[in-house]
Each structure stands twice: as structure tokens, then as C-alpha cells.
Amino acid sequence: MSRLVLIDGSSYLYRAFHALPPLTNAAGEPTGALFGVVNMLRATLKEKPEYVAFVVDAPGKTFRDDLYAEYKANRPPMPDDLRSQVQPMCDIVQALGIDILRVDGVEADDVIGTLALAAAADGLEVTISTGDKDFAQLVRPGVVLVNTMTGSRTDSDAAVMDKFGVRADQIVDYLALMGDTVDNVPGVDKCGPKTAAKWLAEYNDLDGVIAAAPTMKGKIGENLRAALPRLPLNRELVTIRTDLALDQGPRDLQLREQDADALRGLYARYGFTQALRELGGGTAPASVDDSKISLRGTAAGYAKAADSAPAIEADPVLAAKGEYETVLTDEQLQAWVKRLHDADEFAFDTETDALDAMRANLVGVSLSVEPGKGAYIPVGHNYPGAPAQLPMTQVLDALKPLLENAGKKKLGQHGKYDIHVLRRHGIDVRGYHDDTMLESFVLNSTATRHDMDSLAQRYLGYTTTKFEEVAGKGAKQISFSQVGIDEASAYAAEDADITLRLHRVLSAQLAAEPSLQKVYREIEMPLVQVLARIEANGVSIDSVELKRQSADLSARMLAAQQKATEMAGHTFNLDSPKQLQAVLFDELGLPALVKTPKGQPSTNEEALEAIAEQHELPRVILEYRGLAKLRSTYTDKLPEMVNPDTGRVHTSYHQSGAATGRLSSSDPNLQNIPIRTEDGRRIRKAFVAPPGRRLMACDYSQIELRIMAHLSEDPGLISAFEQGADVHRATAAEVFGRTLEEVTPNERRAAKAINFGLMYGMSAFGLAKNLGIDRGQAQDYVALYFSRYPAVRDFMERMRVQARENGYVETLFGRRLYLNDIHARNQGLRAGAERAAINAPMQGTAADIIKRAMVSVDGWLAGHAEQAKMILQVHDELVFEADVDFIDTLRGEVESRMAAAATLRVPLVVDTGVGENWDQAH
Structure with a gap:
């Protein structure tokens, strides 16, 4: 039987x-929209239907607007980025040989409905390609709904019932009761899908529900009776018309022959490589390649893309399984050394027996010089019956000249780990030129996770072998040294091979984005070796001091427990949320102002802060928790993290840890040591300099505010920084109409809260909460601020507009943060994206600046390695350890290089301190 496919073009677009x-x-x-629609069309046409129509809404009003003036009144105008894709979409549809239908005065739904029923009556099989639930009313024998973007199919009354809880012939009444927020059709208040389905199951149709309205009980009955006057109109608005007089009938919509030349030009222009390849038309520009799904958007955007985009065929070379060799003989080793020597670049990876690069032992090395080919050289598999392996010294001696040759390009995936491992085994890696983790991160920091498994799936359509598949999981997981060499070789060689394949894809995309390429090449890649050196340097810890602090914290925790017991009148476990709930809300009767996702009274920090003014116990519990966290996270744990070989603590820095480009750290996390409390600052006393040396801390002063002044070009802010004034006091003077001398401490505090709050998108409500004032007063403060610093307000609006227009914002150096939720219908998500749009350029620029400073300072330190070294980076601060008599020289060089890391409209100021421990130096 012949088939007609009716494509809901407006919906898909x-x-x-x-x-x-x-x-x-x-x-x-x-x-973006073009990409989705074109791939949906390609999937549709592969099924070879005889008749096809692409139906879109015509411009102008329809009969529904005449029935109800507010119909679709809340819909925003079509975004410019979408409008610009409409004509290319039509050009491609026509070139594919598909008729485009637009009918004035009605919607695309009505055209599709009329053609569907006429075609079914004419003996054609009808497929309606749509994601719109309204079309479920058309399902009947011969008429099927298919969502080509997700693959879901609704082909019977049973399928409609299973999906919506009502029959196909009840869908109109179901929609009339619920209403449609998208089309601005108000339904019965609080009547959702379950209530509508329940009523229709009981009363059969809308007329039956209306007749039963007088006897309906409760609030929902009241809501139904209030909605009765508009329900008949609702039914008319949501009914798809099937009786239009159309110029074309179903059999007039025969699929025409494609215009291959026109398609070739369009696919090449818009970068649809796989579609172009299907035509035999070569390749498209590298910036967008649909065969590798080179999308750029936020994590949420990618999740949606994965759910809703049609399957795209991966590049057969990049997605194929590789051919791998296990190197067990000297002859094989020398052959690979020659391949590496002859190659322009090669990928390498190490396998070890531990995750801590500062303690891990080498188990093997993997290599690749071309996609699909790789080798694994085992050197440390020691399970019973393991085959003979080449001696580690022989392998490392053979690879050392290549790995230490700065002129030979090398690439890896999170190569900092491998650099550490090889350094500890006598090889100082030079010429580390590319890192696929960082290529992905710079292209789009929020598009996906940046581990190899995620990147391979995203960019190659390739499913990698997981570590757990060869080593097991949980308590049964074995060391990689115990994995069979055959399994280990397949896993390890794949790592090097996939790294090389990913680099071929990601480097081409970076090359198409010059600003991102510059961030990658000038900031992120040079930083890899800098961070490796900082991590290797480590920091000395005074374990005795930490033990003393732990004892003090324990005593104070006990005192807090005793105090809480007295307040409650009995003992209870302060660490048990269930017991806390009982004491706070049942026994003391305090209000549960914050709830858990399951609706239970919460005992988290926010919940306790909310009721801390009503009773002293919540404050005691907060104090107890703060002390417990300091002890468990730092004073007890740091001594356990001292490396036995170096006698120092070595943190790990993560370049891809924060979307804005800021570094994060772990094991231990040094970014989160609290500095606003005396207890938090005390922990820094345990970070010490060895005898004859001192610690020096250099911290950018108010860097994000200075970046705000630069980006906004606000004369008032610029003037305050140029004069070296206390910017918060200067802001208070401007806002409150005082002289600098007249500004009170509370006014300065308010100005500081506004200065920093605005950078993070703080609302008047948030400011009121922060300052402990009413919302009206906070709103007045914000209004005063913007009246004195109007360019700041203009800058914030520019960032919102830029985010809405481009989908991203940029730092001063060209780093991008994509904001997929900037167009979200959910107001909360959209507001969050707008706040990020304002803050990201400042936070990201600050991150870029300190990274540039670190690269510059590290280059100078290379000539003074015995006298000084960089040991920590925390937010806007760099910490050094140096000989006492070298401190002054170091200070001058570091301050000048940090100040010169960016040229702003206001000076970059560096505050420096020196001491025997980090607290003294800070």
C-alpha cells in the first residue's frame, strides 16, 4: 500500500x-534548527514514502484568532537566529523534492488533519511526523503518529490510551479540560492530565463532565464550575479541522526527484558533512560536521540533543574498532620507536597501579601514530602466569629520547597525569603539544563531560572499553598490574588510538574558531606543565599544629553537643537528620520553613539558618557542623595525605573543573578552606615553609570588580580604581551622597554587598536577605547604585542580549560560556542563565588573567628553581616558597608579571604578604 508522510514542519523547526x-x-x-530538521528529513526519506508534504504555518491570523482574541497571545516573536533559518530550511525541503504547504487563515495542524483523513479514505497509509500531542485526536486505522526525532510511535487507540490515559476520540475533550499554556488556552484550574483522564473515564466526554459539574465536590469542583463558560470554546480551539478545501489532494503530493546540485551547495554551505557525503559531494567546512555531531551548547542542551536528535551515522574510520599490537619483543619495540620517530605527532598514555600520580607505579605504555592503529607495551603485569615482558628500563630508555624531544609533538587525554608518572620514572616529557580533554573544554566547557569515554561517544560515536570491564568493580576490582595482558592491551592501546582520533576531530573544530584556538594554545596548553610542576612541588604541612587544632575542635564539638543536650532536655545524635527533625519540629515546635524534595522538614544549613533567630539550638547545631567539617576535612585528614616519599602534600588541579575556566583542586581541595572564620584561617597556619625559607602569597585585589569597571567602562568605577580609593567606600559615597569620610561602616557594607552581589546577579530580595533589611529598602539601594553607575546597568543588559542572540558570552580573551537555558520557558532557568551571562565574563576573565600570570611567572622561575618555587594557586592568589634572601627579588618579579597579565582600563593591583606560614603571608 502506498504511503503519505505529512511532516509538521513548524513544530519540528x-x-x-x-x-x-x-x-x-x-x-x-x-x-541549529536547520541541523535538526534536515536530519529528521533524511531519516524520513530513507523509508522511501511515495507521497510527502512539509506543512508549515502561514503568516497572519487564523480563524482561531477570530474566535478568541487572546489565542497564542503569550507567544514571543520568532527569535532572529531562528527566523534566519526558515528560508534555508525551505530551500533544502524543496531541493529534496518535497512539496511545502502553507494555507492562509488556518494552521498547519488543520492542513495535516484534512489531508490525513482524505488520504486514509483514499486507501493510503498515513504517517503524521510530529511531536505535538494534539495530533493524537487523528489516530485511527490507517493514520499513525511518528515522532521522527525520538522514534516514538502512536499507531492505535490502545497506544493513545497508554500514553494519555484516554481514547483518541477523547483527546479533544482532554485538551479542552486541561487547556494549553503554549497556545494560551486556559483550562480548568488545577486540572492536569490525571484529573482530565479520570473525569473522561467516568463521564465519557466533555458534555458529560459539564453535566456532572454541579455535583463535583471540593476545590476542583469549584474550579470546574468556574471554567464552564469557556469549555465549549476551548473544545473548538483545540479541535483540528479536517474539512478544508485545499488546492492539492493527497495524491498530488508525490515525492519528486531530488535536485542534487542544489542540495550539494546547501549542505556544503551549512556544514552538513554526512548529508553531503551521502550525495557523493565531498566534505563540508570543518566547523560543523553532522557526522560527528559537533554541537556547541550547555550540558542541558546536549542532554536534550541526545534525547531528541535523530541518530547520525558516525564517520566509518573514526568509529571503527582499531587494530592493536602487544609489544613483547625488542624487535617490536624498535619498530615502534621508528614509527614514532617518523611521525609528525603521536599519542601516548600510561597505565599504572594507582590513581595518585605521585605514588603510582608504571604498568605499561600505549602509543598511536595513526587512527585505528595502536600498541601497548606492558612492563609491570605481575600476576601468576603472566608472559615475559620487556624490562621497564629497556622500554623507558628507548622512549626517553622521543618523549623528551621538545620538537616532537605529543598529545594525550588529561596528559598531566602521565607527565607526573613518567617524571617519577625518570622521563621529563617535553613537546606536550595537545590535550583532547582541553580541546573539548575550550570548545565548549559545558557541552559534555571531558573524560575519554564521554568524548569518544560524543564526537566519534564510539563506545570505549571501560576500566571496570577489564579490572572489575567495587570490592572485587583488581589492580591493572593483575589484568591479563591480552585484555589490558586491547583496553590500553585503545586509549592512545582514541586520543589520536579525537584530536583529529577536535583540532579541526578549534581551528575554525580563532578566538578559542588562541585560548587553547596560549593559556590552557602552556598551563599543563605549569600545574604539573606546582603539583610536584607540593607544600610542607605542620602535622603537630594540625593535631593540636583537631584536639581543640573535638573539645568544642563536645561542648556544643552538651549545650544542645541541655536545650533539648535529653541526649540526641546531632549527626542524625531524623533525630534533629524530631527535636526541632516535633518537640520544640519550630516552623519547617525548608522542605526536602520528598516534602519532609529539612535540617540542612539553609533550613537551620532560616529558624536560627527563633531558637538558639539551630545556631548550636550549625556551630557543631562547622567544627566537625573542619576537623574531618582538614585537621584530621591533611596529615594522612603527606606523601611518604616527599614529606609534602600534593594537591591535584583541574583545568576542566569549572565552566568559567577557574581552576579547582582536590585531594586535598585547597580552594574551599574557609577564610572568613578564625578557625578556617587557623588551618592556614599549618601550611609552613621549611627552615631558611618563607612563604609569599600574592593576591589580586578586587580583580572581578576591576574587570567589571573595564568591561562596563563606567566612569565612576574607573575613577575610583584610578585614584586607588577604597572602592566600596567610594561606591557608598556615590550611592548615599556622602563624602568618603562620612560613609558609615554599615553603608560601606551595603555598598560592598551591592558591588559583589550585582556581579553574581543578586536580586533585591537577595540583597535584603544579605543585609538584613526589607526588600523595598534593598530595591532603593540598587536603584541608587544604577543611577550613579549607569554604565554598569548597560553592561549587564548587553550581556543578557548577547547571551540571547549568540547563546554564549565571552571573556576578555575570547573564552566562551554557552548558556542553553537563556531561551528556557521556565523563568527560573532563564533567570539563572541571565545571571551567569553577567558573571561569567568577569569570573572567566579573572581565571584567564591568573592563568596567564602563572605561565609568565613559571617561565621566569625556570632559571631560579633552587631559590624559589610556586606551590599553590587558590582563586586569585598564588603562593610561593623561597629562600629568605630571595624573597625581595621574587616579590618584584611576581608582582610585575601578575600586574602585566592583562591590560585593563584600571590598574591590576597585587597584594603581597610574607611569613613563616600561609596565614602570616596572607
Whole structure:
């Protein structure tokens, strides 16, 4: 039987636009919606239907607007980025040989409904390609709904019932009761899908529900009776018309022959490589490649893309399984050494027996010089019956000249780990030129996780072998040294091979984005070796001091427990949320102002802060928790983290840990040591300099505010910084109309809260909470601030607009943060994206500046390695350990290099301190 496919073009265009992250072709033209629709069309045409129509809404009003003036009144105008894709979409549809239907005065739904029923009556099988639930009313024998973007199929009354809880012939009444927020059709208040389905199951149709309204009980009955006058109109608005007089009938919609030349030009222009390849038309520009799904958007955008985009065929070379060799003989080793010598670049990876690079022992090395080919050289597998392996010294001696040759390009995936491992085994890696983790991170920090498994799936369509598959999981997991060499070789060689394949894809995309390429090449890649050196340097810890602090914290925790017991009148476990709930809310009767996701009274920090003014116990519990966290996280744990070989603590820095580009750290996390409390600052006393040396801490002063002044070009802020004034006092003087001398401490505190709060998108409500004032007064403060610093307000609005137009904002150096939720219908998500749009340029620029400073300072320190070393980076601060008699020289060089890391409209100021421990130096 012949088949007619009716494509709901308007629906797919909008869904693709909002589901996929912002895409552009090499010329910068937006292509995201086009990408989704074109791939949906390709999937449809592969099924070879005889008749096809692409149906879209015509411009102008429809009969529904005449029935109800507010119909779709809340819909925003079509975004410019989407509007620019409409004509290219139509051009591609026509070139594919598909008729485009637009009928004035009605919607695409009505055209599809009329053609569907006419075609079914004419003996054609009808497929309606849509994601719109309204079309479920058309399902009947011969008429099927298929969501080509997700693959879901609704082909019977039973399928409609299973999906919506009502029959197909009840869908209209179901929609009339619920209403439609998208089309601005108000339904019965509080009537959702379950209530509507329940009523229709009991009363059969809308007329039956209306007749039963007088006897309906409760609030929902009241809501139904209030909605009765509009329900008949609702039914008319949501009913798809099937009786239009159309110029074309179903059999007039025969699929025409494709215009291959036109398609070739369009696919090449918009960068649809796989579609172009299917035509035999070569390749498209590298910036957008649909065969590798090179999307750019936020994590949420990618999640949506994965859920809603049609399956895309991966590049057969990049997605194929590789051929791998296990190197067990000297002849094989020398052959690979020659391959590495002859190659322009090669990927390498290490396998070890531990995750801590500062303690791990080498088990093997993997290599790759071309996609699909790789080798594994085992050197440390020691399970019973393991085959003979080449001696580690022989392998390292053979590889050392290549790995230490700065002129030989090397690449890895999170190569900092491998650099540490090889350094500890006598090889100082030079010429580390590319890192796929960082290529992915710079391209789009929030698009996906940046581990190899995620990147391979995202960019290659390749499913890698997971560590657990070869080593087991949980308590049964074995060391890699115990994994069979055959299994280990397949796993390890794949790592090097996939790294090389990923680099081929990601480097091409970076090359198409010059600003991102510059961030990657000038900031992120040089920083790898800098961070490796900082981590290797480590920091000395005074374990005796930490033990003393632990004892003090324990005593104070006990005192807090005793105090809480007295207040409650009995003993209870302060660490048990269940017991806390009972004491606070049942026994003391305090209000539960914050709830858990399951609706239970919460005992988290926010909940306790909310009721701390009503009773002293919540404050005691907060004090106890703060002390317990300091003890467990730092004073007890840090001595256990001292490396037995070096006698120092070595943190790990993560370049891809924060979307804005800020570094994070772990094991231990030094970024989160609290400095606003005396107890938190005390912990820094345990970070000490060895005898004859001192610690020096250099901290950018108010760097994000200075960046705000630079980016906004506000004369008032710029003037305050140029004069070296206390900027918070200067702001208070401006806002409150005082002289600098007249500003009170409370006014300075308010100005500081505004200065920093605005950078993080703080609302008047947030400011009121922060300052302990009413919302009206806080709103007055904000209004005063913007009246004195109007360019700041203009800058914030520019960032919102830029985010809405481009889908991203940029730092001063060109780093991007994509904001997929900037177009979200959910107001909370959209507001969050707007706050990020304002803050990211400042926080990201600050991150870029300190990274540039670290690279510069590290380059100078290379000539003074015995006298000084960089040992810590925390937020806007760098910490050094140096000989006492070298401190002055170090201070001058570091301050000048940090100040010169960026050229702003205001000076970059560095505050420096020196001491025997970090607290003294800070």
C-alpha cells in the first residue's frame, strides 16, 4: 500500500531550535534548527514514502484568532537566529523534492488533519511526523503518529490510551479540560492530565463532565464550575479541522526527484558533512560536521540533543574498532620507536597501579601514530602466569629520547597525569603539544563531560572499553598490574588510538574558531606543565599544629553537643537528620520553613539558618557542623595525605573543573578552606615553609570588580580604581551622597554587598536577605547604585542580549560560556542563565588573567628553581616558597608579571604578604 508522510514542519523547526545547542557554520550563520530538521528529513526519506508534504504555518491570523482574541497571545516573536533559518530550511525541503504547504487563515495542524483523513479514505497509509500531542485526536486505522526525532510511535487507540490515559476520540475533550499554556488556552484550574483522564473515564466526554459539574465536590469542583463558560470554546480551539478545501489532494503530493546540485551547495554551505557525503559531494567546512555531531551548547542542551536528535551515522574510520599490537619483543619495540620517530605527532598514555600520580607505579605504555592503529607495551603485569615482558628500563630508555624531544609533538587525554608518572620514572616529557580533554573544554566547557569515554561517544560515536570491564568493580576490582595482558592491551592501546582520533576531530573544530584556538594554545596548553610542576612541588604541612587544632575542635564539638543536650532536655545524635527533625519540629515546635524534595522538614544549613533567630539550638547545631567539617576535612585528614616519599602534600588541579575556566583542586581541595572564620584561617597556619625559607602569597585585589569597571567602562568605577580609593567606600559615597569620610561602616557594607552581589546577579530580595533589611529598602539601594553607575546597568543588559542572540558570552580573551537555558520557558532557568551571562565574563576573565600570570611567572622561575618555587594557586592568589634572601627579588618579579597579565582600563593591583606560614603571608 502506498504511503503519505505529512511532516509538521513548524513544530519540528521550533523543537529543533530549542532542543539543540547553538550551532553555526564556518561563516557564522546559525544552523541549529536547520541541523535538526534536515536530519529528521533524511531519516524520513530513507523509508522511501511515495507521497510527502512539509506543512508549515502561514503568516497572519487564523480563524482561531477570530474566535478568541487572546489565542497564542503569550507567544514571543520568532527569535532572529531562528527566523534566519526558515528560508534555508525551505530551500533544502524543496531541493529534496518535497512539496511545502502553507494555507492562509488556518494552521498547519488543520492542513495535516484534512489531508490525513482524505488520504486514509483514499486507501493510503498515513504517517503524521510530529511531536505535538494534539495530533493524537487523528489516530485511527490507517493514520499513525511518528515522532521522527525520538522514534516514538502512536499507531492505535490502545497506544493513545497508554500514553494519555484516554481514547483518541477523547483527546479533544482532554485538551479542552486541561487547556494549553503554549497556545494560551486556559483550562480548568488545577486540572492536569490525571484529573482530565479520570473525569473522561467516568463521564465519557466533555458534555458529560459539564453535566456532572454541579455535583463535583471540593476545590476542583469549584474550579470546574468556574471554567464552564469557556469549555465549549476551548473544545473548538483545540479541535483540528479536517474539512478544508485545499488546492492539492493527497495524491498530488508525490515525492519528486531530488535536485542534487542544489542540495550539494546547501549542505556544503551549512556544514552538513554526512548529508553531503551521502550525495557523493565531498566534505563540508570543518566547523560543523553532522557526522560527528559537533554541537556547541550547555550540558542541558546536549542532554536534550541526545534525547531528541535523530541518530547520525558516525564517520566509518573514526568509529571503527582499531587494530592493536602487544609489544613483547625488542624487535617490536624498535619498530615502534621508528614509527614514532617518523611521525609528525603521536599519542601516548600510561597505565599504572594507582590513581595518585605521585605514588603510582608504571604498568605499561600505549602509543598511536595513526587512527585505528595502536600498541601497548606492558612492563609491570605481575600476576601468576603472566608472559615475559620487556624490562621497564629497556622500554623507558628507548622512549626517553622521543618523549623528551621538545620538537616532537605529543598529545594525550588529561596528559598531566602521565607527565607526573613518567617524571617519577625518570622521563621529563617535553613537546606536550595537545590535550583532547582541553580541546573539548575550550570548545565548549559545558557541552559534555571531558573524560575519554564521554568524548569518544560524543564526537566519534564510539563506545570505549571501560576500566571496570577489564579490572572489575567495587570490592572485587583488581589492580591493572593483575589484568591479563591480552585484555589490558586491547583496553590500553585503545586509549592512545582514541586520543589520536579525537584530536583529529577536535583540532579541526578549534581551528575554525580563532578566538578559542588562541585560548587553547596560549593559556590552557602552556598551563599543563605549569600545574604539573606546582603539583610536584607540593607544600610542607605542620602535622603537630594540625593535631593540636583537631584536639581543640573535638573539645568544642563536645561542648556544643552538651549545650544542645541541655536545650533539648535529653541526649540526641546531632549527626542524625531524623533525630534533629524530631527535636526541632516535633518537640520544640519550630516552623519547617525548608522542605526536602520528598516534602519532609529539612535540617540542612539553609533550613537551620532560616529558624536560627527563633531558637538558639539551630545556631548550636550549625556551630557543631562547622567544627566537625573542619576537623574531618582538614585537621584530621591533611596529615594522612603527606606523601611518604616527599614529606609534602600534593594537591591535584583541574583545568576542566569549572565552566568559567577557574581552576579547582582536590585531594586535598585547597580552594574551599574557609577564610572568613578564625578557625578556617587557623588551618592556614599549618601550611609552613621549611627552615631558611618563607612563604609569599600574592593576591589580586578586587580583580572581578576591576574587570567589571573595564568591561562596563563606567566612569565612576574607573575613577575610583584610578585614584586607588577604597572602592566600596567610594561606591557608598556615590550611592548615599556622602563624602568618603562620612560613609558609615554599615553603608560601606551595603555598598560592598551591592558591588559583589550585582556581579553574581543578586536580586533585591537577595540583597535584603544579605543585609538584613526589607526588600523595598534593598530595591532603593540598587536603584541608587544604577543611577550613579549607569554604565554598569548597560553592561549587564548587553550581556543578557548577547547571551540571547549568540547563546554564549565571552571573556576578555575570547573564552566562551554557552548558556542553553537563556531561551528556557521556565523563568527560573532563564533567570539563572541571565545571571551567569553577567558573571561569567568577569569570573572567566579573572581565571584567564591568573592563568596567564602563572605561565609568565613559571617561565621566569625556570632559571631560579633552587631559590624559589610556586606551590599553590587558590582563586586569585598564588603562593610561593623561597629562600629568605630571595624573597625581595621574587616579590618584584611576581608582582610585575601578575600586574602585566592583562591590560585593563584600571590598574591590576597585587597584594603581597610574607611569613613563616600561609596565614602570616596572607
